[in-house]
Amino acid sequence: MPALKRPNVVVITLDTMRADHMGCYGYFRKTSPNLDELAASSVLFERCLVPMSTTLPSHTSMFTGVWPAEHGVLANVKKQFIYERDPSLVTLAEVFGAAGYRTAAFISAFPLRAEAGLATGFEIYNQPTRTKERDAARTTRQATAWLKEVGQQPFFLWVHYFDPHGPYLPPSPYNEAFKTTDELRQWLGDRAVALTVFRSKVKRTEQGNKVNLLSSVNQYDGEIAFMDHHIGVLLDHLKEANMWNRTVVAVMGDHGEGLNQHREPGHGFSWDEQVRVPFLLRAPGLEPRKESRLVSATDLAPTLFGLVDLPATAQKKAHEARTRGFDVLHKTFKPRPLLVQSSARAEMTEHRSELAITTDRWKFMHRSDGGSSLFDLDRDPFELHDVAVLYPKKVLELAAEAERLLTEQAARGQSSSRPATEEELDSLRALGYGGDDD
Numbered sequence: 239m240p241a242l243k244r245p246n247v248v249v250i251t252l253d254t255m256r257a258d259h260m261g262c263y264g265y266f267r268k269t270s271p272n273l274d275e276l277a278a279s280s281v282l283f284e285r286c287l288v289p290m291s292t293t294l295p296s297h298t299s300m301f302t303g304v305w306p307a308e309h310g311v312l313a314n315v316k317k318q319f320i321y322e323r324d325p326s327l328v329t330l331a332e333v334f335g336a337a338g339y340r341t342a343a344f345i346s347a348f349p350l351r352a353e354a355g356l357a358t359g360f361e362i363y364n365q366p367t368r369t370k371e372r373d374a375a376r377t378t379r380q381a382t383a384w385l386k387e388v389g390q391q392p393f394f395l396w397v398h399y400f401d402p403h404g405p406y407l408p409p410s411p412y413n414e415a416f417k418t419t420d421e422l423r424q425w426l427g428d429r430a431v432a433l434t435v436f437r438s439k440v441k442r443t444e445q446g447n448k449v450n451l452l453s454s455v456n457q458y459d460g461e462i463a464f465m466d467h468h469i470g471v472l473l474d475h476l477k478e479a480n481m482w483n484r485t486v487v488a489v490m491g492d493h494g495e496g497l498n499q500h501r502e503p504g505h506g507f508s509w510d511e512q513v514r515v516p517f518l519l520r521a522p523g524l525e526p527r528k529e530s531r532l533v534s535a536t537d538l539a540p541t542l543f544g545l546v547d548l549p550a551t552a553q554k555k556a557h558e559a560r561t562r563g564f565d566v567l568h569k570t571f572k573p574r575p576l577l578v579q580s581s582a583r584a585e586m587t588e589h590r591s592e593l594a595i596t597t598d599r600w601k602f603m604h605r606s607d608g609g610s611s612l613f614d615l616d617r618d619p620f621e622l623h624d625v626a627v628l629y630p631k632k633v634l635e636l637a638a639e640a641e642r643l644l645t646e647q648a649a650r651g652q653s654s655s656r657p658a659t660e661e662e663l664d665s666l667r668a669l670g671y672g673g674d675d676d
């Protein structure tokens with residue numbers, strides 16, 4: 239398909255959105271009717287992985303097109319230090335701004351505050367001011383107000399929604415939308431999820447140490463449905479304002495959520511439910527289909543550049559010179575093994591840090607204590623049966639490849655950090671991202 243001449247571009251990022259909890263990704267509940275409708279007119283990427291299942295590192299990879307070891311942001315916060323991204327990297331917003339686009343971002347939570355490094359290139363970077371997060375209704379309202387004023391110039395709009403992130407407290411009626419059923423028990427049982435006790439760091443301060451897993455899943459799904467409703471409002475606005483036939487929409491999750499699968503309540507590690515995210519791409523003239531090949535969040539920017547005919551500005555050339563992603567719609571695209579690193583924050587917890595490498599069929603995980611596992615994703619998509627002893631050669635091959643990729647990535651970047659202010663630490667703790675001990 240020929241590149242589009244100056245279409246609007248809307249990037250919607252869904253915080254903490256497991257792909258497998260959306261209808262269009264096969265979930266048995268109707269959590270996402272509006273996104274499902276969008277998916278029906280989109281290319282839906284069935285296997286999109288983020289390189290780190292943590293908010294700021296993952297978003298930084300989407301916008302700069304490089305791996306966390308290269309942009310340098312390895313956690314939201316680590317032991318009272320804040321990582322700063324390589325300032326020489328150009329972001330998506332800078333490229334669109336240089337092409338004469340109006341640019342605006344509407345952010346729903348503190349980890350993506352302007353100082354965190356992604357405001358560069360946006361004329362408007364709208365974020366919650368008096369609270370640490372805001373819900374989808376408020377964020378959509380702010381974004382649509384801006385759309386009403388934007389005029390005829392093409393725009394690049396980023397809207398970030400945070401609702402599915404813990405604590406899971408959807409407003410009425412979404413807190414009642416999903417009840418425990420045998421089907422839910424079966425779905426969780428297939429994934430070997432322990433149903434009894436759910437230890438959630440986020441909820442510890444509010445409701446004691448232990449909460450019921452089934453009720454947490456119901457509430458998590460309620461948050462998705464609430465968010466989906468307000469994404470529907472935003473998309474309806476684009477349609478009613480006659481912008482739809484000249485607007486590209488990309489939807490991507492920044493990471494998933496454990497919900498007790500593999501005994502992990504949250505995110506930050508490399509299990510599939512934490513790193514596989516929705517990725518939908520809708521553009522006028524782009525044939526809807528499902529794409530089963532492995533793609534990465536770093537591919538977002540190059541794929542948008544393939545769809546949109548932008549002038550070869552210095553910013554675009556700089557982005558293209560550094561990016562490690564690919565235009566995944568291009569006929570020459572070939573999937574490559576994808577590396578996932580656990581958040582640097584993991585080193586501060588009882589957990590061990592992890593490195594995982596995923597190929598078409600295999601996933602190899604290596605932990606810092608020397609332990610490792612191999613999963614045959616063709617036979618075992620939920621990563622339940624370690625088959626490392628059956629395939630020793632495959633283990634050696636993938637371990638070497640993971641090592642090679644990490645070394646290569648680390649050599650291309652450098653990580654720098656500064657002490658966090660008390661205020662930053664307080665805000666991050668309020669959202670469940672710890673300081674010293676977390």
Ligand SMILES: [Zn+2]
Pocket residue numbers: 253254292293294492493
């Ligand atoms: Zn996030």
